[in-house]
Amino acid sequence: MNWPLEAFLSFMAAGAFGIVFNTPRRTLISCGLVGMSGWLVYRSYFLLFDDSVQATFAGAFSVAIVAHVLAKRFKMPMIVFSIAGIIPLVPGSRAYNAMRNIVEEDFLEAISFAAEALMISGAIAMGLVFAEVLMQIYFKYQAKRIQRKIGMTQN
Amino acid sequence: MTQISETKRELALDCFLLAGKVMMESGAETYRVEDTMIRMAVSQNMSDSHCFITPGGIMFSPSNDLPTRFVRIRSRRTDLERVALVNSVSRKLVAGELTLQQAYEEMLVIDRTNYLFAMWLQVLAAGVASACFLILMGGTWADLPFAFVIGGLGFLIVETVLIKTRVKFFAEFIGALAIGTLALLVVNSGFGTNPDTIIIGSVMPLVPGLLITNAVRDLMAGHFVSGLSMGAEAFLTAFAIGAGIALVLSF
Structure with missing residues (x-):
């Protein structure tokens, strides 16, 4: 695997999707970085453990975490950053293979591809959910800490 | 108060x-x-x-x-x-x-105000995204220009049909049909090598990424009406794309 090439390509792809979805101009580079981080996490997990469902979960999780952090930083909605980053993880080739096998009337093969595509879609959803819950807990904890700090300075 | x-x-x-x-x-x-x-x-x-x-x-x-x-x-x-x-x-x-x-x-x-990027820039971006995905999904460098052109063209066709007919699923079906036909034509005429990766890369700009993300987040927040309807829209979009590609492949 050619790391710099894949990083560059995923950066370009996510940035191009940023243009298609009309994200604000000054966030285009950040969108590309979100997509790149998601894809690199997905690829390295896949190469290490050879399980595309878990790898997609890890990729979606990191996309959502990075998007949340950037959303706080830019004071913009989180979807501005996450959508372009999620797209590379969508199981396009498996859905395509499922469709192709249905057309060729090889239904057993089609079902196995379709099931895998479905599991990967579920993994994307679960990755988003886990990241969301984790970030909410973290932000609540941080807000409490800040409140306590303010309380201490007032005393 | x-x-x-x-x-x-x-x-x-x-x-x-x-x-x-x-x-x-x-x-x-x-x-x-x-x-x-x-x-x-x-x-x-x-x-x-x-x-x-x-x-x-x-x-x-x-x-x-x-x-x-x-x-x-x-x-x-x-x-x-x-x-x-x-x-x-x-x-x-x-x-x-x-x-x-x-x-x-x-x-x-x-x-x-209209904040959208110019149409040519969007088409160019769709082409760049398709070309990048072709390589990321394991395609060969020889297919790169075809994925770039077909991806941009597919996006342009979807947007044009959408403006003319205002039926989203029909526009996506026509776009996927055009992408599949062009990819098979390019490969059968001897220029491209692998139709599968060209089609997968070129279809990527049509994928309903926003709908999937929004559906998940809305369902989580307890907005079941909008979560389910956005999920249905995402599913129908994916189905329209799949049907367009399947129609081409069945010939």
């Missing part, structure tokens, strides 16, 4: 509903729109307001004894810049940096 005059209340309601309408039309998540409207209402001393949002319309009730207002959402598309702009105006209103009148005027400007 301090009472506010009737004209100011009407202005506030217009402002909230316009903000909600622009956000929903641009593809924001339902729970974010609701959150934004309630925050703006609280900042204008309407602390017991209620708001119910579906992808088709917004209902907003300022309090128990005042009439409820309704606004219909007709078309939806992905325009994240508008979402971010409305969000920042509402933040400023809540923080007290803008008066209600100023906020309403800014919302009107946002509603009227």
